[in-house]
Amino acid sequence: MNREWIFYNRKVIQAELDGIPAKDAAKLTSLMEHYRTAGLSNPAPALIDDYGGGIKRLRHVKPAYQGRLIFFIVDRTAGFERLVVLTVYKKQSQDVPQNILDRAKARKAEYERGGN
Numbered sequence: 001m002n003r004e005w006i007f008y009n010r011k012v013i014q015a016e017l018d019g020i021p022a023k024d025a026a027k028l029t030s031l032m033e034h035y036r037t038a039g040l041s042n043p044a045p046a047l048i049d050d051y052g053g054g055i056k057r058l059r060h061v062k063p064a065y066q067g068r069l070i071f072f073i074v075d076r077t078a079g080f081e082r083l084v085v086l087t088v089y090k091k092q093s094q095d096v097p098q099n100i101l102d103r104a105k106a107r108k109a110e111y112e113r114g115g116n
Contacts, residue, residue, distance in 0.1 A: 003036040003081045016088040028067030066091040070104040
């Protein structure tokens with residue numbers, strides 16, 4: 001399985017990534033690369049949580065890694081997935097804050113309409 005990360009809006013996502021502590025941003029970027037290349041095997045230490053409607057969260061198995069991202073799969077064919085990063089944030093609690101989920105859903109809808 002090959003994966004490719006693309007961005008809802010590169011400038012917006014980069015600004016969000018720049019807005020979290022550098023250490024967390026670096027760990028999140030490394031985790032994204034690991035998940036991209038994990039194939040069909042167990043993607044540990046990456047964990048994927050499903051929030052319905054195609055919205056998913058990438059996080060590290062260790063809670064101390066506080067960078068998080070919300071994404072969806074825009075294209076899936078045999079052996080390939082294209083993943084759209086919708087938002088990046090720093091963990092504040094165990095649950096994804098509702099405003100983060102709302103933002104991700106709105107961006108997904110905008111992306112699907114071709115409006116980004």
